[in-house]
Amino acid sequence: MNPLSDSSRSVKLRHGGTVTVESYDGALLCNYCEKIRDLDLFLLKALRFRHTSKHEKNSPGSHCEELRLAHHSSWTDLRISAKLGCKLCHAFNTRLLERETRLRTSINWELELFWGCLSTENNVENAHFGVTFYLGYEGCDILSFDIFTQPGDPLSRIIYGRPVAKDSSSDACIDVVWRWLHKCRLNHPACSSNSNHFLPTRVIDVGSGKWNRDPFLFISDGQRGEWATLSHVWGDGVPLQTHLDNIQHWQKKISFKELPQSFQDAIIITRKLGIPYLWIDSLCIIQDCPDDWARESVKMDEIYSNAVMGISASSAANSNRGIFRSGERGRLRAQPFIALPCYTNSKALKGLVEFRIHVDDCGSSMVEDLHKRAWCLQEYILPVRRLEYGSHCVSWSCDTLDCSERLPHSATLVQDTITRATRKLRRIPVVGNGCYPSHPDIEGDQPNSWPMEWWYKVLGEYTRRDITKAEDRLPAISGLAKKIAERTGYTYIAGLWLEDLHRGLLWRSIGTTIEQPLLELPTWTWAAKTHAGFGQQLHDLVRYEPGPRALVLEAGTRNLNDDPFTKVISATLRLRGRCRAVAYWQDPFVPDYEASVNEGSMNDPLDTKNRRGLVCMLDRRAQDASICHRLLVKKHVICMQIAKFYDKTALSKERKKGRSILFGLLLEATGVEDSQYRRIGIAEIPEEEGFAERWEEMDNKLSNMWRDLDLSMKGLGQRMHLLREYVDSVPD
Numbered sequence: 001m002n003p004l005s006d007s008s009r010s011v012k013l014r015h016g017g018t019v020t021v022e023s024y025d026g027a028l029l030c031n032y033c034e035k036i037r038d039l040d041l042f043l044l045k046a047l048r049f050r051h052t053s054k055h056e057k058n059s060p061g062s063h064c065e066e067l068r069l070a071h072h073s074s075w076t077d078l079r080i081s082a083k084l085g086c087k088l089c090h091a092f093n094t095r096l097l098e099r100e101t102r103l104r105t106s107i108n109w110e111l112e113l114f115w116g117c118l119s120t121e122n123n124v125e126n127a128h129f130g131v132t133f134y135l136g137y138e139g140c141d142i143l144s145f146d147i148f149t150q151p152g153d154p155l156s157r158i159i160y161g162r163p164v165a166k167d168s169s170s171d172a173c174i175d176v177v178w179r180w181l182h183k184c185r186l187n188h189p190a191c192s193s194n195s196n197h198f199l200p201t202r203v204i205d206v207g208s209g210k211w212n213r214d215p216f217l218f219i220s221d222g223q224r225g226e227w228a229t230l231s232h233v234w235g236d237g238v239p240l241q242t243h244l245d246n247i248q249h250w251q252k253k254i255s256f257k258e259l260p261q262s263f264q265d266a267i268i269i270t271r272k273l274g275i276p277y278l279w280i281d282s283l284c285i286i287q288d289c290p291d292d293w294a295r296e297s298v299k300m301d302e303i304y305s306n307a308v309m310g311i312s313a314s315s316a317a318n319s320n321r322g323i324f325r326s327g328e329r330g331r332l333r334a335q336p337f338i339a340l341p342c343y344t345n346s347k348a349l350k351g352l353v354e355f356r357i358h359v360d361d362c363g364s365s366m367v368e369d370l371h372k373r374a375w376c377l378q379e380y381i382l383p384v385r386r387l388e389y390g391s392h393c394v395s396w397s398c399d400t401l402d403c404s405e406r407l408p409h410s411a412t413l414v415q416d417t418i419t420r421a422t423r424k425l426r427r428i429p430v431v432g433n434g435c436y437p438s439h440p441d442i443e444g445d446q447p448n449s450w451p452m453e454w455w456y457k458v459l460g461e462y463t464r465r466d467i468t469k470a471e472d473r474l475p476a477i478s479g480l481a482k483k484i485a486e487r488t489g490y491t492y493i494a495g496l497w498l499e500d501l502h503r504g505l506l507w508r509s510i511g512t513t514i515e516q517p518l519l520e521l522p523t524w525t526w527a528a529k530t531h532a533g534f535g536q537q538l539h540d541l542v543r544y545e546p547g548p549r550a551l552v553l554e555a556g557t558r559n560l561n562d563d564p565f566t567k568v569i570s571a572t573l574r575l576r577g578r579c580r581a582v583a584y585w586q587d588p589f590v591p592d593y594e595a596s597v598n599e600g601s602m603n604d605p606l607d608t609k610n611r612r613g614l615v616c617m618l619d620r621r622a623q624d625a626s627i628c629h630r631l632l633v634k635k636h637v638i639c640m641q642i643a644k645f646y647d648k649t650a651l652s653k654e655r656k657k658g659r660s661i662l663f664g665l666l667l668e669a670t671g672v673e674d675s676q677y678r679r680i681g682i683a684e685i686p687e688e689e690g691f692a693e694r695w696e697e698m699d700n701k702l703s704n705m706w707r708d709l710d711l712s713m714k715g716l717g718q719r720m721h722l723l724r725e726y727v728d729s730v731p732d
Contacts, residue, residue: 009084019077021084025341030086032071039344039353042131043158069109069133078107091338091355092145096135099143110134130160130407132358144358148336148406155342155351163354164334164393164405169265169324173394174272176408177387180396181273181309184385188400191384196224197306201296202242202284203227203277204254206267215259215267217242217250217283227277229307230266231379233369234282234468235318239263241287250283261322262313269323269387275308282319298565301382301479310383312376314368315391323389330391333357334406359392359406371418374467377458378479381422399423421458425480428454428487436488438499443542443648451488452500455480456539463509463526471567473527478565485564492564493557494571495527501552502643503541506663506682508617522571523679524665529619540649545660547644547687550577578641582614582666583633591616591683593628614639616666618681632666639664639683662687 010020020031035041072078072089075096081089110133136142148161156162165173184191199220207213232239239260242250256264263280270278286292304310313319316326336354343350368390370376380386385398395404397419403409428450442453462477474495481492490497496504507526521528553574560566585591591614622628644662666681 011080011084017077019072019081019084019086021081021086027087027341028085029340030072030081030084030089032081033086033088033340035070036088037340037342039155039158039342040346043344043346071109072107074106088338088340088355092135095143095145095337095357107135110136145355146358146406147353147355149351149353153351154349155344155353157349158344158347159353160407160409162405162408163336164331164356166331166335167324168327168331168389168394169268173405174269176405177269177394177396178273180387180401180403180408181385184398184400188398190399195226195308197226197302199223199225199227199277200279200284200299200303203279204267204283206270206276206278208271208274208276211271214253214256215278216253217247218277219251225277226275226308227279228266228270228273228275229279229304229310229379229383230263230281230313231310231370231376232262232266232280232313232319233317233373233376235320237318237320239282239319241282242285243288244286247286254283260319261325262316262319265323266311266313269311279303279307294560294566297475298478298482298563300378301482304379304382304479305384305483307383309385309387310379312370312380312386312388314370314388316389317369327389327391327393330359331393334359334392372466374462374465375472375476377418377462377465378477380418381425381458382479382483384426386422397422399426418458418461421454421461424450424454425483428484430487431489436490436499439502439544440500441543442539451484451490452497452503453539455484455497456503456537459526460537460539470530474521474568475566482565491556493555493573494521494525494568496525498552498555501555502544502549503538503645505642505665506541506645507538508682509619520570521568522573524573525571537649540647541645542648543646545644545646547660547662548578548641549643550575550641575640575642579638581633582629582637582639585614585629590629593618593622593625614664614686615684616681617683618666619679632668635668637666637668637680638677639666639685641685 009022010018012018018031021028022031022034023029024034024037029037072081075093078089078093078096082093131147133145135144146161147159148163149156149159150163167173199218199222201220203218203220203225204215205218206215240254240258240263256267259267263283266278266280285296311323313323313326315330316323334356336356339352339354341350342353371380386396388395388397393405396402399422402419429447436448436451440448440452442449442456458480459477467473467476477495481495484490484497485492488499490499492498493501505524509526509529553576555573557564557571558569560569582591593616616628618628641662641664644660646658646660648658650657650659650661662685664683664685665679666683667677668680670676670678
């Protein structure tokens with residue numbers, strides 16, 4: 001381990017330090033990089049700071065200095081060391097120049113260490129660790145690297161990382177996938193076996209064991225078996241489809257060469273894993289038969305949940321791009337740029353450690369093309385096992401394990417919202433009707449809070465995604481809705497839940513919503529609009545508070561085939577509650593419409609001057625707050641109190657998080673017929689000085705009455721019927 005002194009080179013730096021470059025085991029390294037070769041440094045740190053993120057280093061007791069790497073503190077020093085011949089500094093400098101052209105005076109070097117073991121015993125002998133190096137400036141990461149070893153290298157006994165194959169279709173890559181699947185089947189009791197279920201109506205027989213044979217469409221007729229599913233982006237080009245005029249031919253054979261490239265690749269994967277059948281939506285549903293589509297689309301929960309695994313063509317923009325080919329560029333970035341001879345004295349091991357650009361496999365997967373599509377959300381959540389072909393590598397996720405080609409043995413569960421959601425869904429107890437309460441709280445660790453908390457978090461993600469056909473907005477999440485209904489016994493009505501209707505009515509969009517006039521949906525459901533996501537996060541309304549609450553007189557839908565998860569034919573919602581015309585609020589108490597213009601938050605405490613006015617958030621983004629009120633008064637818009645909630649994110653007047661808020665719906669008369677209203681937004685109703693409680697007194701004073709509202713939809717229209725119509729009169 002001693003340096004070769006005759007090859008030593010030194011330069012004194014301006015700040016008084018010295019850069020010395022010498023040869024170590026044939027590699028020229030500076031005095032800083034040489035220390036990186038001693039893996040005991042990282043192993044001891046990893047054991048001490050298990051799963052300590054670099055972002056937690058400033059928290060009390062985190063020993064942040066232990067997570068900093070002693071290295072060149074300026075780019076100038078790094079460049080000097082590189083010119084002297086330091087192999088590692090030269091590699092770091094080259095990568096920095098590729099990413100950042102402006103010279104800075106300083107560089108921060110930080111570490112993220114993680115630790116684990118490959119056996120059930122939590123001891124040092126079986127310990128594996130990983131290191132990510134972060135280079136950047138104060139508060140800004142520019143570039144990050146991680147390390148890995150080849151499978152047969154002696155240091156692979158203690159280092160997690162493994163190489164990423166240049167070609168995801170290679171036998172080496174499919175062998176890694178096969179081992180993940182085999183290990184899951186044998187060793188993961190939390191992951192159901194998913195074998196011998198009733199096959200979907202149609203599946204593609206991939207010809208397992210007969211790879212030279214063309215696949216064909218198999219009509220299951222109630223037979224049992226195993227299948228995989230394919231999630232893919234249809235994209236601009238329409239993929240190969242099954243129609244009434246070709247289904248007979250498909251049952252004999254589907255020419256492998258005529259299949260889109262992603263379909264071919266999925267069949268290859270399925271064959272090599274020994275799975276006999278594959279389900280692809282465009283081929284297994286008759287696309288020009290509305291009746292068949294209606295029947296099969298409501299079976300999505302069973303098709304995906306009972307599959308052996310779900311294959312995701314995550315980085316392919318359309319079905320012609322190919323699963324394997326679409327990840328080629330990212331895989332090139334995952335190749336090593338330098339190898340360094342390293343050692344550990346504590347374990348008497350020597351070997352070669354390779355460096356590559358770091359990619360957060362789990363975090364980056366959520367920005368893939370596939371995860372921007374609404375349909376693909378339930379396709380990702382429902383399967384117990386998920387095999388994802390992403391832009392940089394192949395990754396695996398099941399209810400027990402998350403890993404990737406980079407970290408094929410990792411046992412750490414990732415923390416992105418959607419992957420967590422896949423596991424939490426199956427952990428919600430199935431208790432049946434009447435066991436889950438109405439008006440549930442959705443905070444804490446009690447199982448009663450899990451279903452609706454889970455639903456609203458997933459719904460927030462869902463509404464941010466793109467969907468081609470607006471009429472698919474409810475069908476594309478129906479599989480997840482069925483799972484919640486099975487577990488809770490709750491009643492599903494057009495995207496909302498009867499037992500938590502008050503909270504569900506208070507959805508709020510980011511940006512302007514676009515109404516879909518041809519959809520047979522009531523305006524009170526989020527599904528009737530095109531969203532850019534939810535601004536009012538319903539899972540933040542953690543509990544119902546004492547106070548005014550609208551009474552639900554009637555609520556329900558009429559659906560195709562009398563199945564609440566199929567197409568909505570008509571819907572009815574009748575509420576009784578306190579109402580007041582928006583015209584009631586005049587200077588100096590005009591409602592605040594700024595949140596409707598600037599996408600502001602309704603969660604900041606109300607200004608003193610607006611204590612007797614509403615804070616309004618319109619479904620359609622307003623252009624000018626100053627004219628909003630005049631328009632709403634002209635249209636005879638009314639506000640109806642819905643319920644009071646504790647919002648855990650809202651700021652109190654003391655600027656602390658968490659306060660109670662009384663919410664209302666903003667309703668506009670349609671003018672089509674008497675007593676007909678539509679939802680146009682929500683409002684926060686101030687309660688200072690007893691304002692909300694005096695609505696009834698003020699109504700009485702103005703000869704106003706309580707109101708029953710019927711928010712109904714019949715046929716093609718969206719209707720809200722005023723059962724005992726009375727609009728608050730405003731004195732001239």
